[in-house]
Amino acid sequence: MKYFALAYYKFTPIEDPKIEVRKHKIFFEGRDVTTRIYLSEEGINGQMSGQMADVESYMAWMKEDPRFADMVFKIHEVPENVFPRVTVKYRPQLVALNEKADPTEGGQHVSPGEWKEMIESGEYLLLDVRNDYEWEIGHFEGATLPPLKNFREFPEYAQKLSEEVDPSKTKVMMYCTGGIRCELYSAMLKKRGFESVYQLDGGVINYGQKEGNKHWRGKLFVFDDRLAVDIDGEESEPIATCCHCKLPCDTYYNCANMDCNNLFISCPSCTEVYKGCCDHPCTEAPRLRPYERLGGNKPFRKKHLVDSQATCSECTCKI
Numbered sequence: 001m002k003y004f005a006l007a008y009y010k011f012t013p014i015e016d017p018k019i020e021v022r023k024h025k026i027f028f029e030g031r032d033v034t035t036r037i038y039l040s041e042e043g044i045n046g047q048m049s050g051q052m053a054d055v056e057s058y059m060a061w062m063k064e065d066p067r068f069a070d071m072v073f074k075i076h077e078v079p080e081n082v083f084p085r086v087t088v089k090y091r092p093q094l095v096a097l098n099e100k101a102d103p104t105e106g107g108q109h110v111s112p113g114e115w116k117e118m119i120e121s122g123e124y125l126l127l128d129v130r131n132d133y134e135w136e137i138g139h140f141e142g143a144t145l146p147p148l149k150n151f152r153e154f155p156e157y158a159q160k161l162s163e164e165v166d167p168s169k170t171k172v173m174m175y176c177t178g179g180i181r182c183e184l185y186s187a188m189l190k191k192r193g194f195e196s197v198y199q200l201d202g203g204v205i206n207y208g209q210k211e212g213n214k215h216w217r218g219k220l221f222v223f224d225d226r227l228a229v230d231i232d233g234e235e236s237e238p239i240a241t242c243c244h245c246k247l248p249c250d251t252y253y254n255c256a257n258m259d260c261n262n263l264f265i266s267c268p269s270c271t272e273v274y275k276g277c278c279d280h281p282c283t284e285a286p287r288l289r290p291y292e293r294l295g296g297n298k299p300f301r302k303k304h305l306v307d308s309q310a311t312c313s314e315c316t317c318k319i
């Protein structure tokens with residue numbers, strides 16, 4: 001059986017998002033799908049996986065609704081369902097931010113083809129607005145990589161950047177995983193005086209599908225069970241290193257110690273030695289998830305997606 005994943009978002013007024021949540025849940029009932037979908041008064045941010053028939057009927061069902069008729073769905077093949085369950089939730093904000101941002105005031109959308117040419121022109125500040133653990137395993141060549149731990153730190157970074165460079169003269173190309181963060185972050189930059197702000201349409205996912213890995217190095221961090229993927233389906237060289245032995249590697253794990261849950265990069269042999277833990281003290285912690293070599297990092301990554309306290313900025317999931 002082949003499985004496919006969808007990623008999509010749309011800022012559009014939704015009068016009663018809780019009704020939409022219910023409609024979604026009813027639609028998914030009895031289907032072999034997993035989802036992580038958030039609805040708010042300002043729109044929808046969704047990811048879903050399932051077999052093609054279900055994926056297609058979901059897209060068709062959404063497009064019957066005039067508010068979602070022009071929704072752009074990014075679709076790609078995955079080895080199996082990639083989310084822990086069917087999650088459809090109401091959230092007050094689509095991307096939880098401490099600062100108000102209006103996506104209609106955002107930067108200009110740039111297609112992957114134009115993006116590639118703009119990189120080659122060398123005239124732009126290429127800004128990766130993802131968190132540090134995301135760009136650590138993969139990013140565009142020459143990108144500025146702000147040391148952000150979570151999305152709440154971006155407004156402060158935007159302020160600092162506007163003081164370090166001349167915002168009226170600095171042309172900014174901004175990118176994230178699927179595009180939704182840039183919709184808001186680009187508006188934040190413009191509010192701070194940046195006049196030329198461009199955002200990669202559909203994010204790195206869309207770029208990989210249209211332009212392959214040209215100017216890209218490493219892998220793409222994704223907010224599902226896979227954690228890291230090659231953007232064009234071709235195996236890429238790791239740009240990160242094992243936190244234990246420093247050999248090239250880009251496999252993420254969540255520490256097997258449930259009370260640590262640290263996200264770290266580890267090579268297969270160190271993972272074995274440390275039994276899936278981030279550090280020696282964790283290997284002796286009281287609440288350890290059993291380490292199963294054949295299961296790879298999967299049991300831990302689910303834990304990381306489901307139980308940890310922080311919130312992921314791409315999809316507002318708990319991560």
Ligand SMILES: [Zn+2]
Pocket residue numbers: 242243244245246247266267268269270271
């Ligand atoms: Zn190692």
Ligand SMILES: [Zn+2]
Pocket residue numbers: 255256257260261262277278279282
């Ligand atoms: Zn640990």
